[in-house]
Amino acid sequence: MIAHAFFFYFFSFIAVVSAIMVTVSKNTVHSVFFLILDFISISSLFIMIGAEFLGMIMLIVYVGAVAVLFLFVVMMLNVAKQKNTWFKSSTNSAHLPIGLLVSIIIFFEVIIVIGGWKYKPELSNKIVVSDVTNTHSIGNVLYTDYIHLFQLSGMVLLVAMIGAIVLTFRKREGLKRQSYFKQLSRERNDGVSLVNVKSHQGVKIDD
Amino acid sequence: MEYFYTLISQTYKILFLLLPLLTAVAMIVWLDRRVWAFVQKRKGPNVVGPFGLFQSLADALKYIFKEIIIPASSNKIVFILAPITTMTLALISWAVIPFSEDFVLANINVGILYLFAISSLGVYGIIMGGWASNSKYPFLGAIRSAAQMVSYEVSIGVIIINVLLCVGSLNLTDIVLAQDKVWFVIPLFPMFVIFFISALAETNRPPFDLPEAEAELVAGYQTEYSGMMYAMFWLGEYANILLMCAMGSILFLGGWLSPINIYPFDLVPPALWFIMKILVLFILFALVKAIVPRYRYDQLMKLGWKIFLPFSLIWVVLTAGFLLYFDLLPKV
Incomplete structure (x- = not known):
């Protein structure tokens, strides 16, 4: 029991400290790293209370995908150079x-x-004490009682995704795209033709 | 008191797993180079020790005695943390790999999710290394690798769902035991092929080694690293490759089960079958490295998102429909 309490306070201490560090650290990229540390300690806490499925999903979705994209954006926008001065300056609040x-x-x-x-x-x-693992019990509830809410949340995510694509999509001119189907379905007759070239007249191409 | 006893026995078990694993990683580097050489009709490393077996040991010694150079403009803490992250993440995933029915360090309920989570964390070592170097080529390499690993993880996840539909459990031991009758490589063969290719992309192996494409990016995210820190990246990468081979043999090749369960074959210890399957997959990895030319980056992304992802999603629907129609769904 002592070991359990020790690990609980260890992970919660890290979670709280890194959550504070997310907001106060000067470098934005460091903030994201602290956010990742926070996610990892929270998922450890999930595992400690026996919700191993939630803990692992937390790792996969938040740390493995969402935080990677965060980091990606933060690095690409070069906000690393902007110093976080929220808590210092009095004018810009x-x-x-x-x-x-x-x-x-x-x-x-x-x-x-x-x-x-x-x-x-x-x-x-x-x-609920039973032999069923919590993965199975979540599945039993999610796909039966709450199936409509589950599908609805999927639709919300889909709409958000389509919205993001529509907002950022722009058609660029003069871009050559590779199409495997076009490449593979191209035959000899499409590309090559036999021409009788008259002397001193040449042949006209590109018309 | 009991707690300390558990601690000591667990530490002993972890050491008993990690030391052979690190030796195996060193040997696998040698095997990789030998296979590569044989395909190209060269000899490969054959000077140090019998058949050149101690080549990796000599290389490791060389790396240990080299000076570690930390660039002045780098972000020093993150720069040092990056190889440590890669190495640690590559090693901790071995905790759940079952070598036989009772030879596993942690037999947890969500073993396959744990493996998937840890392998999706693997990208951090690379991003951290690329960003902290504060130099152009490592940064480009890190960005490429982040996009690549995130994309191929998606298709690996969907492939895992295919297997889980047939098993009905996330436990790795259960996954292997479910292949008692027939290995999943036979009913799910297209998924095995896609898993293999995605594993190549996930571990940044040729033909998908774009994060370290030497013709374009010098050495990618490893450019600024030297000495032992470079060696840690290198060891972590090979430990990850071994892990992917182990995952492939657990998901599709029946883990520790022997191919034919009759007299001379069942004398072989199960762990040995498992190691042999890992080695076969690894030799395939090495052959691919020697045979196939490097992909272009846009082709790589297209392959991941427009071909593998829809195809494996269709297979999920097919597998689920087949299992439901013939009433083969695993009972909980």
Whole structure:
């Protein structure tokens, strides 16, 4: 039990410290690295409470894909040179009120959730002990009771993806694209023709 | 007290796994170079020790005694962390690989997801190395490799779903035991081929070694590294290749199961079958390196997103439909 408590406090300490470091570190790329550290410690906490499937999905989706794209964007935009001065300068504080508003809303949401648990304890202490692994139990719920919500969230993601493509897509002129089908379906007659060239007149190409 | 006993016994087991693994990585580098040489009708490294077996040892000694150069304009902490990350991630994934039914360090429920997660983290070593070097070629190499590894991970994930549909469990031991009757390479052969090619791309092996294409990018993300730090990248890369071979043999070639379960074959210890399958896959990797020319970058991306991903998705639908129609879905 002592070892369990030790690891819990170890991972939660790292999670909290790295979450703070995300906001205060001067270099933006370092912020993303701290974010990754935060994700990893959170997924370790998930594994410690026995939700191994959620922990692994957290690693795969957030660390393996989302944070890579974050890092990609941060490096490509070269924001590494911009110094993070939110907490230093007194003049430029346009972000501060909005940030405070969002954090207050999130704080009250957390209070409502935890307060609900305290008010009705049977909501939180539903520990189902069975032989089924938590992957199977998530699957059993997700694809039966909540199938419509699940599909709806998939549709939301699809719409977001199409929106991103539409916003960033621009047709560029004068670009040569390779098409395997065109290449492979090209035959001799399409490319080569036999011409009787008259003397001193030559042959006209490119018409 | 009991806790310390567990700690010591686990440490012993980890050392017992890691030391042979590191030796195997060194030997596999030698094997890679030998196979490469034989395809091109050369001799390959054959001077140090019998058949040149100690070549990797000599190389490692050379790297250890070389000076580590850290560029002045680099981001020093990230620069040093990058090879450590690559090496660590390449080694910790071996914790869940089952060498036989009872010879596995951690038999966890979500073994295949763990493997997938760790291999998707592998890209960080490369990005960190490329960015921290603060130089153009490493940065270009890192960006290329990030895009490449993220793309091919998607198709590997879908291929894993194909196998999981037939197994009904994420546990690696269960995946191997489900292939008792028939190895998955036979019903899912196209998936095996795509897995093999995606594994080549995922580990940055030729013909997909664009992050370190020497004609375009000097040595890619490794350009600024020297001495032991370079060697750690190199060892991590080969440990990852071995891991991909192990994953391929667990998912498709029946892990530690013997091909024919009759008298002379079942005397061979299961772990030996597993190692032999890994070696066969690795020799295929080495042959591909020697035979195939390097891909162009846009072709690589096209292959990943427009050919492999739709094809493996269609196979998921086909496999699921087939299993459902013939009532073969695994019962939980």
